[in-house]
Amino acid sequence: MTRTIFCNGKFVPESEAVVSVLDRGFLFADAVYEVTSVLEGKLIDFNRHMARLRRSLAEIELTFPVSDEQLLDIHRELLKRNEVRQGLVYLQVSRGVAERDFVMSNVEPTLVVFTQKKDLLGNSKNASGYRIVTVPDLRWGRRDIKTVQLLYPSMAKMIAVKAGADDAWLVEDGFVTEGSSNNAYIVEQSGDIVTRNLSNSILAGITRQAVLEYAKEAGIKIVERPFTVAEAKNAAEAFATAASLFVVPVVEIDGDPIGNGKPGPVAQRLRDLYLEECRKRAF
Ligand code: PDD
Numbered sequence: 001m002t003r004t005i006f007c008n009g010k011f012v013p014e015s016e017a018v019v020s021v022l023d024r025g026f027l028f029a030d031a032v033y034e035v036t037s038v039l040e041g042k043l044i045d046f047n048r049h050m051a052r053l054r055r056s057l058a059e060i061e062l063t064f065p066v067s068d069e070q071l072l073d074i075h076r077e078l079l080k081r082n083e084v085r086q087g088l089v090y091l092q093v094s095r096g097v098a099e100r101d102f103v104m105s106n107v108e109p110t111l112v113v114f115t116q117k118k119d120l121l122g123n124s125k126n127a128s129g130y131r132i133v134t135v136p137d138l139r140w141g142r143r144d145i146k147t148v149q150l151l152y153p154s155m156a157k158m159i160a161v162k163a164g165a166d167d168a169w170l171v172e173d174g175f176v177t178e179g180s181s182n183n184a185y186i187v188e189q190s191g192d193i194v195t196r197n198l199s200n201s202i203l204a205g206i207t208r209q210a211v212l213e214y215a216k217e218a219g220i221k222i223v224e225r226p227f228t229v230a231e232a233k234n235a236a237e238a239f240a241t242a243a244s245l246f247v248v249p250v251v252e253i254d255g256d257p258i259g260n261g262k263p264g265p266v267a268q269r270l271r272d273l274y275l276e277e278c279r280k281r282a283f
Pocket of ligand 1: 182204206243
């Protein structure tokens with residue numbers, strides 16, 4: 001089955017979904033994106049993803065005329081046409097096609113939306129846990145904006161893959177910022193959850209927002225502050241969150257086991273809690 005992609009205002013077969021070489025997304029990474037997960041054919045945390053998209057667009061001063069309702073229709077139509085029951089929807093907005101110039105001109109933004117079928121729930125790492133390596137965080141200073149400038153995260157991921165690990169946690173001034181494409185957490189011996197506070201240093205994960213909300217409702221204490229790699233290695237548990245992962249346990253950092261080296265009960269509980277709650281709210 002040929003995948004249908006939304007590109008330049010139309011639903012087209014993948015082979016016809018093309019963007020100009022002069023698109024500023026291609027030339028300058030002048031674009032922002034969102035990734036929304038799909039379970040049982042329904043969108044997870046869609047409104048929150050669109051709220052973050054609006055914030056990213058505002059931060060780079062990109063005027064984008066398409067409403068959330070129109071974006072919802074496009075998402076739903078793609079899920080239907082591509083028969084996606086489980087997977088991801090990627091939405092990318094670039095500033096558009098303009099003569100190459102560092103000065104940004106007001107052109108028509110490019111909107112591309114595409115789906116990926118994926119067995120998110122069947123990810124074998126849910127059971128085995130992620131093995132992490134730490135790498136210096138060499139990204140730019142506005143990680144709160146979800147831009148398509150993903151070269152360093154890809155390089156960090158490749159360092160992990162080459163080392164036989166699953167992902168990289170990025171470290172700045174001795175503290176973990178976040179994962180290559182996910183937020184990072186530890187569970188202290190007391191049972192409290194520690195995750196880095198929001199700032200320009202990390203992306204405000206939508207899964208993070210939801211997981212912290214549900215954890216607080218369940219009476220689990222959350223401390224939002226930076227933590228060191230040493231703290232993580234001595235923690236009872238560690239885990240990561242992202243739309244593509246939900247909650248995934250971390251069992252090893254730089255070759256050292258976390259806790260007993262097996263996925264921990266707090267990560268498992270939060271995963272169950274998140275999946276239960278997000279499904280109730282999905283549409
Ligand atoms: N990545 N931090 C970074 C740097 C990310 O790229 C992501 C998401 C997250 C988690 O955000 P959320 O919970 O909203 O997915 C944190 C997506 C999944 C990606 O680029 O594929």
